[in-house]
Amino acid sequence: MNLPRLIVVDDAEAASAVAVARVLALMAAKPQAVLGLATGETMRPVHRRLVEAHRRGAVSFARARSFNLDEYIGLRPGHPASFASFMRRTLFDAVDFAAGATHLPDGDDPAAYEAAIKAAGGIDLQLLGIGGNGHIGFNEPGSDVASRTRIVRLADATRADNAPAFAPDPVPEQAVTMGIGTILEARAVLLIATGGAKAPAVAAALGPAITPHCPASALRLHPAAVIVADRAAAAGVS
Numbered sequence: 001m002n003l004p005r006l007i008v009v010d011d012a013e014a015a016s017a018v019a020v021a022r023v024l025a026l027m028a029a030k031p032q033a034v035l036g037l038a039t040g041e042t043m044r045p046v047h048r049r050l051v052e053a054h055r056r057g058a059v060s061f062a063r064a065r066s067f068n069l070d071e072y073i074g075l076r077p078g079h080p081a082s083f084a085s086f087m088r089r090t091l092f093d094a095v096d097f098a099a100g101a102t103h104l105p106d107g108d109d110p111a112a113y114e115a116a117i118k119a120a121g122g123i124d125l126q127l128l129g130i131g132g133n134g135h136i137g138f139n140e141p142g143s144d145v146a147s148r149t150r151i152v153r154l155a156d157a158t159r160a161d162n163a164p165a166f167a168p169d170p171v172p173e174q175a176v177t178m179g180i181g182t183i184l185e186a187r188a189v190l191l192i193a194t195g196g197a198k199a200p201a202v203a204a205a206l207g208p209a210i211t212p213h214c215p216a217s218a219l220r221l222h223p224a225a226v227i228v229a230d231r232a233a234a235a236g237v238s
């Protein structure tokens with residue numbers, strides 16, 4: 001087991017710059033790469049920088065494929081708070097993925113998502129955020145380290161964190177997420193943590209042992225996971 005390598009930078013902008021440099025290096029070396037993508041506030045500056053890089057001709061996604069971590073269950077197609085909508089708004093509509101090359105999991109057939117990832121040759125680089133409760137994807141505390149893509153019930157804390165995107169409507173109670181086992185099969189994993197609200201989760205992720213209380217602590221089962229944290233998110237790491 002290897003603790004993830006921790007890179008501490010000043011702020012969220014610097015963290016996103018580190019992540020995007022990793023993506024651009026991968027894309028330069030392997031234009032047909034398979035990217036594991038995430039949503040959430042942490043990813044906004046990452047996606048903005050990827051769009052900027054694409055506009056200045058520094059990267060093309062024309063031969064790449066992507067698999068997102070997760071999606072809510074029960075939203076009507078095109079719901080503005082769906083992760084599919086988020087991805088279109090922040091990235092997909094502004095870069096050059098081929099039609100059909102981007103994927104989000106579908107609660108109707110989680111096993112098909114695993115099969116599609118395998119058929120694509122596996123994920124080269126999985127980007128992750130982290131929940132205030134230590135979740136990765138929507139693998140909430142208590143998730144098994146060997147879990148696969150499946151339907152999960154969202155933790156109350158997660159629903160509260162994500163409430164602003166849905167207000168005044170309630171946040172869905174269920175989601176479909178890649179499992180921790182699915183995430184750990186990616187050839188490279190890069191978790192980005194920014195802001196003081198993530199400090200306890202980052203400290204637990206890098207704590208003495210894998211604990212079901214902090215799903216991100218399972219990243220030490222990956223041979224070379226990296227955590228990029230800003231100073232505020234790294235503040236609890238001893």
Ligand code: F6R
Binds near residue numbers: 083130135136
């Ligand atoms: C999103 C995802 C989640 C988020 C996490 C942090 O696709 O899988 O694990 O990365 O909830 O969300 P933000 O970045 O909004 O704090």
